[in-house]
Amino acid sequence: MSALCPPPSPAVAKTEISLNGDSPLLAATFAYWDNILGPRVRHIWAPKTEQMLLSDGEITFLANHTLNGEILRNAESGAIDVKFFVLAEKGVIIVSLIFDGNWNGDRSTYGLSIILPQSELSFYLPLHRVCVDRLTHIIRKGRIWMHKERQEHFQKIVLESTERMEDQGQSIIPMLTGEVIPVMELLSSMKSHSVPEEIDISDTVLNDDDIGDSCHEGFLLNAISSHLQTCGCSVVVGSSAEKINKIVRTLCLFLTPSERKCSRLCRNESSFKYESGLFVQGLLKDATGSFVLPFRQVMYAPYPTTHIDVDVNTVKQMPPCHEHIYNQRRYMRSELAAFWRANSDEDIAQDTTIHTDESFTPDLNVFQDVLHRDTLVKAFLDQVFHLKPGLSLRSTFLSQFLLVLHRKALTLIKYIEDDTQKGKKPFKSLRSLKIDLDLTAEGDLNIIMALAEKIKPGLHSFIFGRPFYTSVQERDVLMTF
């Protein structure tokens, strides 16, 4: 991050963003490949801080760097490629999403990048997927808008016989701003409230003298079981930050350290927004005693979510992975198609469009009761409280439990791998798998499958074939084998 650097030319538009907390993000940039001038930066977003860590010139230099070499880009149609740089010489890490789009009548290459100091590498890596997923989707939308802009632009040229180059593509910037700011806010909130990678078991429910001391036994069992069935992805809501955070920490015990760093504690004073893609997050209810979850963002989370209300001790869960992914994809496609059809800026404003004219109504009741009971978590909870609290006995016992889960998940993957010859043949012996691997309880199978999904993405969809079947339907089908 040297101070010396060539001045940018011409000046780049910049948006300064005020954040509540410290921002680990140095800047975000949008650059494109100009067929005459090469890589050029179109826009810079930077947090408003007293101390400028990177000058605009440096940011421009780095952003240009992300597109260097992309003249050789060889990508599939519609691909949004991710590049990740750790440039020790400059002391920064850069995450770039490179994509092709139509602009000025030409097909060109673009790059949306975020820049962080290199010292934040270990902070950022667990959040990489969250950031990339979110930026990817906004690029999908932005790309459509650029395309539409081009069409409208040509119409304008025909009508007015004029061309103003500077106007083109401008409207993608507000769209990108709409996601860049939340990403900055997310990183800022994670900097202050992320769950530590090492959790002291004494801060959790598992430190109680007996089960049921802090919360009801059945509630705890349901919460942990469902949390594991939804790949460790949970939202904990309530009126007391302390109570919420205790459950958040408890659930995080069942995650890997990396996943914990992608989880967030509840803020005392006011609630954070729901953030799609975090593993566990604590959210404070408002004065009316409710917390409104944004449907779209819940759907866009990479895994299904468990909803836990610590005030009324309820646990609800979303459908299993394959169903969730299928619904998510349908929703995404619908959203993009609607966007494609939108005619004006008003139509494309984020998260506000409701299409009332469609005959199809989305199923808003995505959270349902936990139907499948498990034996794994139940046995664990029955047993762990027999060990004396305050020592490391319970931690050891917990690590044994987690080891069993992970090993079962890997064995399950290997079993399916053997049976299907690494996916070459369809999997037809779910019943044998359940018996052989001692997963006859539906809840147990769900937990192990969820864990397996995390390390072998797509496993659910592969096993359960037709992903649009509901869980119940597919079980009916599979049990007939």
Next chain:
Amino acid sequence: MISAPDVVAFTKEEESEEEAYNEPALPEEYSVPLFPFANHGANPWSKFSGSKFTKDFILISEFSEQVGPQPLLTIPDDAKVSGTFDLNYFSLRIMSVDYQASFVGHPPGCAYPKLNFVEDSKVVLGDSKEGAFAYVHHLTLYDLEARGFVRPFCMAYISTDEHKIMQQFQELSTEFSKASECLKTGNRKAFANELEKKLKDLDYTRTVLHNETEIQKKANDKGFYTTQAIEKANELASVEKSIIEHQDLLKQIRSYPYRKLKDSDFHPYEPECVVDQANTIFDQDSTTSNPAEPSEMHHHARMPSYTPKLIKAKSAKCFDKKLKTLEELCDIYFFTQTLDQLNQIEKMFRGDVCYLLTNQISKALLKQQTITNFLFEDVCVLDEKPEKQYGGCQLSNQDTVNTKCLEQFLIPKVLISMGSYKSSVESVPIKMEQEIEDSQEPEVTEPIAFDQENLEYLDADIKGSISSGESIEVLGTEKSAAVLTNSESQASLPIQPSPQMIRSKAAGRRTISEDSIEVLSLCPSESLIPEDFKASYPSAINEESYADDEGRGPYLSPRLNPANVKEMEGNSEEEKLLPVDSACCIGKENPNFVESLPDLPQKHCDDDDGVVSIPPQPYRQVDQGFHVNFSDCSSHDVSGGLLSYELDPHYLSSREASKISLDEYSDSTSYMSSAASTCSDRTSSPAHPLSHFSERHRKKAGQNALKFIRQYPFAHPAIYSLLSGRTLIVLGEDEAMVKKLVTALSIFVPNCGLFAMPVNHWITSPLNIMDFQKWKLIGLQRMVSPAGVNMLHSLSRYSRYISILDVDSKTLRCPLYKGTLVPRLADHRTQIKRGSTYYMHVQNILTQLCSKAFLYAFCHHLHLPINETETEDSVVSRRRNFLKFHLGLVNEDVKVVQYLAELLKLQYIQEPIRGSNPVLRFDYVPSFLYKI
């Protein structure tokens, strides 16, 4: 719960296509696929089937100043690796950008060329069309003949799995940084050598030019300079300037590591072995020599002999010259090291990322379970990478296993440990003989050195017991190591390192008449001094009732501390102590106990209210001894007879042990086939020593085990024997067949300690009772000779201790098993197809078992009376209920968990017994003969 205003369009695909607007549908390139794995026939195992290579590989590329980006080599160095993947194109893609470019160029005002010491850059990028994704590590090497003296290179790890690269980013970065640092260190050394040569050449050239100029001056009688003279003078000036420049370069390259060391995050490459002496001579004549410079400078060696040559002052920058190869750019030693490291990296990250991830997670979790790992885990594997991170988590490096594993292989001393026998039945004198034998196995006992004379003193064969089948043999107390440490004789022993490891082995021989009850007490492993035996006397044994009121199980347990035993001897009141269940490491709360944590094990003995108030910290340095505790086993009691040795009045003291003379142990009448019992036979190292199960071995063992459970209907009782600590003998004529079965069954054998190897794949000599303590699974040769008959006879005598699987007749003799645990472990109808999968399944069930044993061993208020009025019976009943209702154990499964819990506790409360198992288990239950 869901906010209605956030609901965006959620229309059916079909309907959207039938829009009334008749607008063109959303182009697929702007949409997302409905099924993420539907394209290209992709599935979770081959997300991108269109890629032109199948396995990950490492590519080293260079940005050549002559031809541009070019691939140099791949690892593995095989053309098949990259398949039809275009390495040239990919090199162009990854090397087309100078990611190491610095903001600052050459500092202004500097007269001499400056070397640009740039940091390595790391880039993750991909080619989504080709399905190739790469971690690219950019580095710069120095070359005197290169433009700007720099040659940009990169090392790329190329995979078809994009997520793998990002998920393993930190690990890849760490490993490649090490390789890069090695390469750069070698390059700096080679560059410095090159500079030195150049300086010598320049110096020589200067001398020649100077001489020529002088000659010309002398010959010049015209009074003016000729053109030639002027040219010579200019050339001389150029040479001198060049010398200064090169001296400056040499200074820069040599001062680099010294400067870098000031950076806290710089870790200079440290070679694993000493570099050639000739290369380590530090160049004292160097213009920039600095004795304070770090070790790397020692590699900047002066070339032994170099003949300088005349050169031109200005090197011609021509493009037809051949650039140095990577090998030439780097010192050969470092180059080889780098390639080794890269090969290692390729192996490390090879394969499916789900296995890598689970492996990393498992390692991290296992490090939190040091107390139970020894049972079924490959403990050395846990420490292959002590600093390994997973998921960005820096793991704590607190376990001691690593050093112990190292110790296991590095002790270069003659080690010896002897067992001693002593009786706990006072009225029955027992003659015993102490024996040792050599062994190839590294012994990790207290390193007591012996000279040759002492070794001879201990040179004796192992003898088997010839007691009657009706007698009761119980292994007993061991003389504590602490006593030995204080031995004067030991202190006088000189330490003489020897390449040969000596392993001691103690064996007992009895000359007791039939129908007697005798209790053997032995020291199976810890080092003993021969003199101790010389001075000892026959021991008396206290007879104990067969069925003990407390219903403790038939376990033999080590003693905690000889001092306590002495106390017991001296003070009969000790016998009346309140029943402290020492088997339980968790007892009643005692606030005072926290104050005396270091003396925890001793407190167990002294304090009837002893509670463990600290987390499990295995391997306490506690003396051990074996004690006898008879209990009623016929009732299949669930109490398990957990550690109760402290309170047993019949335990032998170390003093008693010291009275037993080695001579007294001699019993020629029970000597049997000593010739056959050669040391080499007995101590043949297991084919697969503990903690070194390779992946291949696991697969093989899994395959064999799968075959075993499918072929042998009596697999369950056989496995039950192993899990419950009952030694299983696999008897057969065919060595290969026996070894195969032993390998198969070895995956079910719990280890008794970090260093105990409980499996012996092939023994040809007769067995004795000591072997059953040492090994829990033995492959035994069936001999057709008369000696073989004797051997079978002796086996039948030991039937109380062992189960026998006869490979030849396909029979099994062992106790009945009616539990539910083993059927889950070994279901002959299983659809598991591969050995490696079955091994994983077994490992999984055993982990669950371990967890149950841990819970049982450390369960709060399970093993102690809750109040003074509570009887022992109710405690026993509580234990029984716990095992049945909380752990869901039925019938014989109880014994499995009790045995494992016993091992855990022994491991926890005492120094691990090295080279031997602490427990010999026997059952007063009838054995059954199973046939196919």
